[in-house]
Amino acid sequence: MHLFISWLxxxxxxxxSLLVLSLVLSxxxxxxxxxxxxxxxDISTYxxxxxxxxxxxxxxxxxxxxxxxxxxxxxxxxxxxxxxxxTFGPNKEGECYLAMLPGGAGGVLANVNRWRKQMxxxxxxEEELAKLPQKTLMGIPGVFVTVDGAYTNVGAPEAKPDxxxxxxxxxxxxxxxxxxMVGPKALVEANTAAFDEFVASLKLRTQQQ
Amino acid sequence: xxAQPTSLLGKAFAILSSYGLxxxxxxxxxxxxxxxxxxxxxxxxxxxxxxxxDSWWLIHDVNLGGTLIPLPLPGGGLLMVILFFNMLCGAVxxxxxxxxxxxxxxxHLAIMFMLAAGFVSFLYKTEGAMPLFEGQAxxxxxxxxxxxxxxxxxxxxxxxxxxxxxxxxxxxxxxxxGKARTFFAKDLPFEIQVTGYQRNANIVQAEExxxxxxxxxxxxxxxxxKEDEGNVxxxxxxxxxxxxPEQKAILWERAQEPFTVKVGDISYAISLSRxxxxxxxxxxxxxxxxxxxxGTMKAxxxxxxxTKISSDGKEEPKVVTMNVPVRDQGYVVYQASFSExxxxxxxxxxxxxxxxxxxxxxxxxxxxxxxxxxxxGHLVRFLRRPLKVKTT
Numbered sequence: 001m002h003l004f005i006s007w008l009x010x011x012x013x014x015x016x017s018l019l020v021l022s023l024v025l026s027x028x029x030x031x032x033x034x035x036x037x038x039x040x041x042d043i044s045t046y047x048x049x050x051x052x053x054x055x056x057x058x059x060x061x062x063x064x065x066x067x068x069x070x071x072x073x074x075x076x077x078x079x080x081x082x083x084x085x086x087t088f089g090p091n092k093e094g095e096c097y098l099a100m101l102p103g104g105a106g107g108v109l110a111n112v113n114r115w116r117k118q119m120x121x122x123x124x125x126e127e128e129l130a131k132l133p134q135k136t137l138m139g140i141p142g143v144f145v146t147v148d149g150a151y152t153n154v155g156a157p158e159a160k161p162d163x164x165x166x167x168x169x170x171x172x173x174x175x176x177x178x179x180x181m182v183g184p185k186a187l188v189e190a191n192t193a194a195f196d197e198f199v200a201s202l203k204l205r206t207q208q209q
Numbered sequence: 210x211x212a213q214p215t216s217l218l219g220k221a222f223a224i225l226s227s228y229g230l231x232x233x234x235x236x237x238x239x240x241x242x243x244x245x246x247x248x249x250x251x252x253x254x255x256x257x258x259x260x261x262x263d264s265w266w267l268i269h270d271v272n273l274g275g276t277l278i279p280l281p282l283p284g285g286g287l288l289m290v291i292l293f294f295n296m297l298c299g300a301v302x303x304x305x306x307x308x309x310x311x312x313x314x315x316x317h318l319a320i321m322f323m324l325a326a327g328f329v330s331f332l333y334k335t336e337g338a339m340p341l342f343e344g345q346a347x348x349x350x351x352x353x354x355x356x357x358x359x360x361x362x363x364x365x366x367x368x369x370x371x372x373x374x375x376x377x378x379x380x381x382x383x384x385x386x387g388k389a390r391t392f393f394a395k396d397l398p399f400e401i402q403v404t405g406y407q408r409n410a411n412i413v414q415a416e417e418x419x420x421x422x423x424x425x426x427x428x429x430x431x432x433x434x435k436e437d438e439g440n441v442x443x444x445x446x447x448x449x450x451x452x453x454p455e456q457k458a459i460l461w462e463r464a465q466e467p468f469t470v471k472v473g474d475i476s477y478a479i480s481l482s483r484x485x486x487x488x489x490x491x492x493x494x495x496x497x498x499x500x501x502x503x504g505t506m507k508a509x510x511x512x513x514x515x516t517k518i519s520s521d522g523k524e525e526p527k528v529v530t531m532n533v534p535v536r537d538q539g540y541v542v543y544q545a546s547f548s549e550x551x552x553x554x555x556x557x558x559x560x561x562x563x564x565x566x567x568x569x570x571x572x573x574x575x576x577x578x579x580x581x582x583x584x585x586g587h588l589v590r591f592l593r594r595p596l597k598v599k600t601t
Contacts, residue, residue, distance in 0.1 A: 035380060037394040040372040042487045043361065044349040052363060052476045054466035056424035060412045061465050 057083070065098070068201035070194035086198070088191050094183025096195060098202065101176040111169045111176060112145055119149035119165050135168050137177055138202050142170025151182055164188040168199065226298030234292045241285050244269050255354055255437040261285055263331065286331075293324045312586060316579030319572045326568030334563040335486055338545065342555050346493035346518065350560035354437050355484035356382075358446075358460065360397065361467070365474035377484070381406055381444065391449075398472045401479070402447040409433045410443035412461050423457045444481060488560065489538050491518040495526075497556040499547060511544050513556045529558065541566065 051058065055078050067084055069075060074092060076085040084098040106114075112132075113123040135144040144166070151163035166188060167180035179202070181188060181195050188195075214223050224230060245261030248269075252260075260267050264284030270277040300317035304310055337350040358381065361373040376392055381403045384390055389404040411429045415422030428443045441462045448456040448470050458468040460481035467478035496514040501507060512530040517537065519525070527535045534543040545559040 033389075034391045034393065035376075037360070037374045037376055037392050037397070039375045039377060041357075041359070041375050041485060043369060043371055043373055044347065044485075044487055046347045046491060047349070049367075049369065050478055050480070051466045052367070052478060053469045053471070056426055056459075059464045059466045059468065060426060060459075060461065061463070062412075062414065062426075 064204055066201070066203045067098075067198060070191075070197050073191075073194065073198075084202070088194070089183060089187045094181065094187050094191060096179070096181040096191075096198065099176075099178045099180070101178070107176075108143055108169050108171055111178065112143060115145060115165055115167065115169075115180070116147050118153070119147040119151055119163065120159060121147050121149050135199065137168045137170045137179060137199060138204060140170040140172050140177060142168040142177065144168055148185055153182075166192070166195065222298060225294055226303045227295075228299070230291070230295050231299065234288050234295060237283050238285065238288050238292070241267075241282060241288065244282075245285070251435075253435040253437060289324055289327065293321055296321050296324075309586060312579045312582030312584075314579070315582065316576050319575030319579060322575065323569055323572035326565035326572060329565040329568070330563050334561065334565075336559065336561045336563075337483070337486065339492065339542070339558040339560050340548070340555050341492065341494040341513075341558070343494050343497055346491050346516075348488045348491035348518075349485050350488065350558075351482070351486075352484040356442055356462065356481060357484045358392075358401070358403065358444075359467075359478075359480050359482060360394075360401070361478045361480075362396075363476040363478065367476075369478075375484075376401075376403070382408075384444065397477075398475075399448050399450040399470065399477075402449060404445050404447075406442065406444040407431075408442050409440040410461070411441075412443065412459060412464075423459050426459055428459055428461075442481060446479065448479070486560075486562075488540055489520055490540075492516070492535075492542060492558070493518060494556050497547060497554050499554070511547055511556070513544055513558070539564070539566075 056062075057064075057078070065083055069086060070088070073086050073088045073096070076087045076092075076095065076097075078085045082097040082099055086096045088094040088096065109124075109126060109129050112129060116123060129143065133144045134141050136142070145168070146164065146166040148162075148164050150159035150161045151165060152159040162185050163182060164185040165180065165182045167178060167182075170177040179195075179199055181191070183191075214220050241261050245257050248261070249257035262285035265287045267282050267284045269280045269282055271280050272278075296317050301314065301321070304314065304317075306314070335352070337352045339347055339350040341347060356378040358376040359373045360375075362370045374394055374397065380392075381390060384404050384406045386405040389402050391400050391402045393400045405428060407428055407430045409431045411431055412426050413429045415425055415427040419427060421427060423445065428445065431441075434440050443459060443461040446458050446460055446468070448458070450456070450470075450472065456470060458479070460468060460479065462481050462483070464480065467480035470477045470479065493516045494513055495516060498510075498512040498514070499508065500510040500512075502509045510531060512528060515527050515529055515535070517525045517527050517535065529535050529542055529544045531544050534541045536542075539562050541561045543559045543561070544556070546557045548555045548557065
């Protein structure tokens with residue numbers, strides 16, 4: 001009988017210990033304001049490699065534009081003002097970007113003259129504008145502009161000489177659509193075919209695509 | 210009549226082994242099961258299970274004529290732990306041992322084994338989905354509910370490490386907007402501050418005037434889906450590098466690509482995704498066959514013809530169909546559902562690993578054996594009972 005009581009007491013102690021242990025275990029792994037990352041997971045060889053350095057638009061599936069980057073061209077930092085921003089040339093001296101402005105920024109003539117002013121060239125009139133060649137941008141007819149001169153970028157302290165700016169200004173209702181390419185004249189000339197290729201590839205993605 | 214215990218331990222043992230406690234526990238389990246089942250239609254299976262069955266305690270709001278009365282109740286987890294000890298003390302330790310009670314003892318031990326199976330399953334079971342298109346192979350499955358923040362390192366050549374660092378959901382799910390937590394690792398050249406976790410959210414373009422916008426986007430909270438599988442979580446991170454400006458990003462479960470941080474030649478892909486587990490073998494879907502009931506779109510049978518690829522490259526054809534899973538090395542691959550899209554038919558498998566997978570079956574068999582012994586014992590004793598002659 002004494003043995004049984006001892007066994008019973010030992011069992012009771014074990015039970016209490018078990019109960020306490022289960023309560024302690026359940027309260028483990030408390031979170032704090034600074035925590036070390038200790039867990040890892042094995043990467044599967046079947047797992048597709050993600051695209052590194054993707055733009056936010058690509059990450060969130062918000063990419064409405066589709067285009068082909070010409071061979072030898074690179075991608076530059078994009079912004080809301082420049083949803084497509086490309087560079088070209090051995091030292092990325094040339095830049096080519098697409099801009100879309102809901103308000104149109106004053107219309108086609110105002111924009112052409114703004115570009116001419118950046119190239120230190122005089123403004124043109126409506127009649128002269130009408131004589132400029134046309135190119136299609138994303139299915140919309142636009143004015144094709146080529147201006148040579150000294151280019152002063154927005155915010156730049158001084159002008160760069162011997163530059164060429166070529167681009168398309170198109171409008172759809174009140175919205176303005178622009179592709180602008182600028183860089184050293186010889187470099188831009190050499191990349192005119194690539195410019196046409198880029199402009200032809202620009203499309204707005206439809207839901208089915 | 211046995212003497213009443215006088216010591217504290219003795220009294221505790223008497224309570225723990227009492228019928229009264231057993232009846233109380235079973236009554237509360239009945240209440241929890243009833244309320245949990247009723248509430249499931251409003252809050253979904255996962256939350257109902259978490260609140261009513263995986264908890265130590267809970268508060269159920271009782272609606273009395275439009276007024277909500279909070280009713281505190283013991284949770285299913287607590288009740289099952291107490292029930293285990295109640296049976297151990299009452300039906301195993303205290304019960305009179307002998308041939309007459311052997312069936313009872315077996316049945317009670319088997320029920321305790323079933324409770325232990327539930328506990329092991331709660332701690333170690335993993336369950337997730339493995340969707341595969343025809344011709345596609347995979348050796349991993351992803352959780353239906355558990356989210357993680359992953360940090361995967363890539364070298365200058367773009368080759369990724371074999372392992373990714375992960376922050377489990379329990380370490381950031383409490384970080385509502387305004388709360389933040391910083392995570393670090395010894396091999397990581399930066400710290401990650403996490404904030405603003407939303408269980409269900411969209412990512413929308415922000416207005417230019419919005420100061421809280423990140424990269425032109427913001428997190429838009431959405432009402433939680435009834436079933437957690439439908440939720441798409443999002444959060445904000447701030448990557449803090451030494452001697453360089455902080456980088457902010459939104460992580461979203463449905464993001465198509467990770468956020469990348471570059472430190473020197475090394476790139477770190479940071480993403481919010483469902484927890485993924487690796488299998489010790491791979492499954493390749495060769496053909497998916499869907500049979501429908503004639504004249505309806507109701508599924509009669511889904512069958513997936515697959516190849517199981519062992520780690521040594523050995524290939525073995527298998528058929529996974531409804532109620533006929535493939536079992537290997539403790540993993541069970543079930544046919545769960547299918548989806549159809551522009552990329553073709555996709556078979557969805559559920560993969561489960563559970564150390565106590567077969568324990569409930571063994572437990573039920575043992576309970577049945579115990580009950581058969583008990584009933585046969587009663588029958589034999591009844592038959593051996595001397596007949597009393599009725600006299601009028």
